[in-house]
Each structure stands twice: as structure tokens, then as C-alpha cells.
Amino acid sequence: MMNISGNKVTIKKKRGRAALRFAVATFAVAFVALIVISLRLLSSTIKDESYTTSSNSGAVESSLRNFDVKVKNETFSQPLLTASSNQASTIIYKFIDRSKRIEVPDKDRKLAFLHIGKSGGSTISLLLRNGCISAVEGESCEEKRWKTFPGKVGENETIASQRIQFYLHTHHVDSGKMAEYYSRISSLVVVARDPLDRWISAFLSRHPANMDTTRLRNRAAKVRASFNHVPPPIWAQKQVFGIDGVRNDQVHRVSYTGCYPNVQEFVDCATDMPIEKELYHTRITWLKGKNRHSEYITLNCRKICKEIANATSRHIHHIRLNYEAYLKDLPSDKEIFVIRTKHLWQDWRTVNNLLGSPTEVPIPESVDEGQVVNSQKNLPVKSNLSSNGQKILCRLLLNEYKLYIDLINRAVNLSDDDIKTTLEDVQSNCPAIFE
Secondary structure (H helix, E strand, C coil), X not given: CHHHHHHHHHHHHHHHHHHHHHHHHHHXXXXXXXXXXXXXXXXXXXXXXXXXXXXXXXXXXXXXXHHHHHHXXXXXXXXXXXXXXXXXXXXXXXXXXXXXXXXXXXXXXXXXXXXXXXXXXXXXXXXXXXXXXXXXXXXXXXXXHHHHCCHHHHCCCCHHHXXXXXXXXXXXXXXXXXXXXXXCCCEEEEEECCHHHHHHHHHHHCCHHHHHHHHHHXXXXXXXXXXCCCCCXXXXXXXXXXXXXXXXXXXXXXXXXXXCCCXXXXXXHHCCCCCCCCEEEEEEEEEECCEXXXXXXXXXXXXXXXXXXXXXXXCCHHHHCCHHHHHCCCCCCCEEEEEEHHHHHHHHHHXXXXXXCCCCCCCCCCHHHHCCCCCCCCCCCCCCCCHHHHHHHHHHXXXXXXXXXXXXXXECCCCHHHHHHHXXXXXHHCHHHHX
């Protein structure tokens, strides 16, 4: 009896193992079949959604308009939806639209340089014989100004320097004469930066703590240079100005202190999120001549933040003077060369080649040599923007991205691959722009 019972138990165990092996095998076959079906569906989707780089005219305008409608129907507390990685890679090609690109015969080119603030234009302007503010009115800049640039870059004048007739920056936008300046030229060389990166740089550059640190750093560099009987570095020679007179500059400083001490708190303030102070009461003091003045003021933080976000406030001038301010008077029949901040020296060389440079222009041999002006390294206040805050700021910059992408597409010196690389950077910063 014991043997019979033991045999039954052994048979049951064998049957159980066999059933388990059968179940595992069935699951494996089903899993493999599922993978095969998924791959076929993915292949079909990619095939159906593929686009060539010569997309239809107006694709950028249409896609951004659709996104604008979505933004208006959502609150700022809602997260932006992003496409899957495969879809996003395909969608980028919709935004490559070269239909607005204009090429001018070389013999007919009349060039100007447009310095959009916080994009690297100060560095390039040093390499231009007409890279000073007064050149647009026919006045001469410093003689051989490119020679102040360190290394081989400043040894010889470039063809771009010889051919660019004048320089445009913030002063010229504020003059209201941009349309008249644009009418003098056929072609424009522009330094351009991703709108989100540019906005954050503009905000941080005017933070009082960063401005004070920059002033002290520049002053110390000048003292060291004087002691060693050598010229101070280029970045130390640039003055850090306040805004609109000493009183208004004090208002600007306390606005940072009391209303938006960092990037994230500014975004909260500008988008109806809870903030610490709706009204900020404080006292400002300033010197005018030999007299000290004092005044108690109340700041409406929410109002100031929204005016800055809408580019209507003078508090942060490089945010007010945005892509729209620089480009609204630019006719569509102008030829555009774009020097991208992230590819500054590569694009500088390409522009010179297209303008007829007989040799490859030298570029900096190190990062430090190339970043000679307005470096924000080692400053005390940096961006603390959260991922959700970044999505909100991207929404506020929607129109700026539209203008930026349009400008990149118009660039005669950029290939489709160059534009794709730039759009991938846009996608990394603000993926919902492509939905």
C-alpha cells in the first residue's frame, strides 16, 4: 500500500511539472507574438508619419497656432502633454520649412549685424570693425577693435567684419527706427539663442546679487591688470549699468528682493500661483548729486511680474526687448544668416565662408578663450526652475519660439541637419511646442 500511495504522489508531481512547463512555453510563445505584432504596427506608423525635410509652406505657423489654441484652453497648473520619443522625432520634421528662405546674389549684399541680447552678440561684435552702437549713424568705432580679442581669433580682420556695415542692439530698438535701419540692407547676420535659455539668462543677469558680484569681479580684474601693467581682460572692461536713472534702478533692485528673488518664484508670481507677498512695502534710498534721497514705496508684485512676462515692463530690459521687439519690423524679403549661441564659432566660420573668406577663420582654442564677454560663471544666483515651472515658462514663451523657429528656417547658412539639431534642443527644453 505504501508503494502504491508513493507512486501516486510521484505521478502527481510529474503531472504538475509538465503543466507548469506547458504554461511557461505558452506564455513565451504569446509574448514573442506580441512583440512581432508591435514591431509591425510601429513600422507601419513610422511609414505613415514620415516627412521629408521639404515640408509644406506654413507648417511651422500652423502647428504653433494649434498649440496656442490648446494653451488658451488649459490652466497653468495642468502639465503639458508630450509626444512619445518616436513620434516627437518624426514631428520635428514638420517644423523644417525653408519656403521663406531668401538668397541674395553676393554682389548685391548689403549687410548689418543684429545683436539680440543674451545670445552671444557682444562677443561677435568685438570682431566687427562696425560693431559699435554709433556705426549705424556713420560714426567710426575703435580702430582695429578685433585685435583686442585674445588668441589667434583677433589677429586678422575677417571678411564678415569688412562687409558688415553697421550694428543693431537695444538702443536701436528703443529708438523706434528699426524699419528704417532694415530698409538700408539686403541681408542680416543675427545671433540667436533658444528662447527659454535666453529668458533665464536675461533674468539672472539683472539680479542685483549677480550684478554686484560682476561689478566687484570686474573691478578686481582691472586692479590686478593695472598692478601688472597689462590691459584688463575684455569682460572686465564692460560696464554693468542700472536702468532708467538711480531711483528707478533702486525700484528694480527691491522688486527682485521682495517680489521675485529667483526664477521659480517669478514664474509663480506671473501665473497666479500662491506667492509670499502680493504687495511689498519697503523704503528705497539713492544719491542724486551730493544729496541722499529716501522714499517709502509699495510694489504690486503680481502686476509687475505679469508686465515682465508680457514684455511690457522696463524692469528687465532684455526680457522686454525680445524676439518680437527685434524682428517685428524685419521685412520678409531680407536674407538671413543665423549664428546660433550653442554653435557660435562653427556658425561664425560658416558665415565667413559664405561671404567669401579665402581661408578658414580661426576660432577659439578653448572654452575660456571663446567666452570673453558677459560670462555668468561663478555668480551667486542661478536658475532653480522646477520641471513644472519650466513647462509654464515655455507656455509664456510660445510666441518667442514661433519667431525663433521661423528665423532659424530662414537662415541661408544652416543646413536642414543644422536646423534639426536646433529643433531637438527646443524639444529638449520645451517638448510641448511640437504638439
